Amino acid sequence: MVDGERLPGAPAREERIVLHVDMDCFYASCERRREPELRGEPVVVGMGYEPGETVGAVATASYEAREYGVESAQAIGAALEKLPRKADEPDNPDAGYYRPVDLDFYQDVGGSVKEILHELGDTVREVSIDEAYLDVTDRTAWGVAEGFARHVKQRIAREVGVPASVGVAPDMSTAKLASDYDKPDGLVVVEPDEVREFLAPIDVADVHGIGPVRARELHEMGIETAGDLASADPYELTDKFGDRGRDLYRRARGEDNRPVEPRGKPKSLSRESAFDGATDDFERVREQVATLAEAVADRATRKDAFYRTIGVKVVTPPYDVHTRAESLPGPVDDPVLVDDVTQDLLGEFAGESVRKVGVRVSNLDFSEREQASLDGFEADDAGNATPSTSLRERRRDDPDGGRDGQISLDEFE
Known part of the structure; x- marks a missing residue:
C-alpha cells in the first residue's frame, strides 16, 4: 500500500479517491511538539508578539484557547483580556500559554509532513504549510480507503508528532469539507454514493x-x-x-472534476530522515545522509531537473535546525557531486548529537537536456551536464573551491 502498488484485489474504477489533509492548529501543535507539557493546555501563537509584550496578533489559537474566545487575527491585547498569560498568573487555572511565531521551526515540521504525503500519494497538491490534497486512486480502493487514510494520520502522528484531520471523497471540494467536519484529529470518509447526502x-x-x-x-x-x-x-x-x-x-452536487495537480514546477527537491532519538554515532549520520543524497539525486534525474545548489539540514537537540549549502557555477545533474558536497557540508557537525538529517537540491532548472555545456562543465555520453575534471580536482585540492560560500537554505520547508 505504501510503495505505490494497488492493494490486492482492488477493482478497476472510474471514481477517484482524494484525500484532503489539514493539520490541526498547526503552529500550536508545533509548539506542543517542542514543549510536550503544553498538550491539553490553551496555547496562543502570536505574529509580531514577543514574550511579556501585549502587541501583535493571534496567528493560531488551540481549541482549548478558542473556548475562552481567542480567535485567529485577534489582537494579542484583546486575547489577553479573555485568556490571561500563564507567565503573569501562574496559579490561575484559566490562564494560557503564549508563544511567538517560529516560522523556521514550523516549516521544518511541515516539510516532514510533506515528505510523508509525497511518499503516500500518487499526486500531491500542496496548498500551504499545513494543508494538501492527495490523489490515492491507484494506492487503495473505496472499501479500504478509511484504513489508508488512517495510516496517513498515524504516520504523521508517529513520525512527526502533530495531529492531522483527513477527509476522503471522490473530489477535492468534498474532501476539504470532510476534513473540516470532525476536527480536531478527525477522519471522515464520504463514498461516491454518499456525496449528495453529506453535502x-x-x-x-x-x-x-x-x-x-x-x-x-x-x-x-x-x-x-x-x-x-x-x-x-x-x-x-x-x-x-x-x-x-x-x-x-x-x-x-459533488461534481468537482478538478484533477489533483502540483502547483507548478517544484523549486527544490529534498528527502529527510529522523533517528529514534538523538544519535552520537556520526558514522551512522554520514551513512544516512549518503542514502538521502542518492535518493534526492535520483529523484532530480527522473524529473529532468538540473540544480545549482546542494544543501544539508541537521537538527540537533532539542529541535535546533541548521542548514548549509553550496552554490555551483552552473546547473548540474550529478549524483556523485551531490554525495561529495553533502558529506563535505556535514563535516561541520562532527561530534554533535543529531536528531534528524535532510538533503536538498534547489535553484532547479528544467531546461532541455540537449542544452549547451556550461563553462566549467562538460557533457557526458547521455547529454547530461557534469562538472569538468578541473572542477572536481579543484574541490579535491581545495574544499572551498568553486563555492560562493555557505548559505542558509530557507527552501527547507
Missing part, C-alpha cells in the same frame, strides 16, 4: 469558492445550505453569477 446540510458559506459576499447574496436568494444550492435553478445562478454560478452549483 446537503452544510452551510452554503462553507462550499469551496464561496466567500462572505457571495454567501450573503445566496442567502438573499433563499439559498442557505449546499443542498439548497444543489437544488437551485442552474440557469438562474448563471444569470446572476456568470460561469462561476454554474461551477458553484456543480460543487454543491
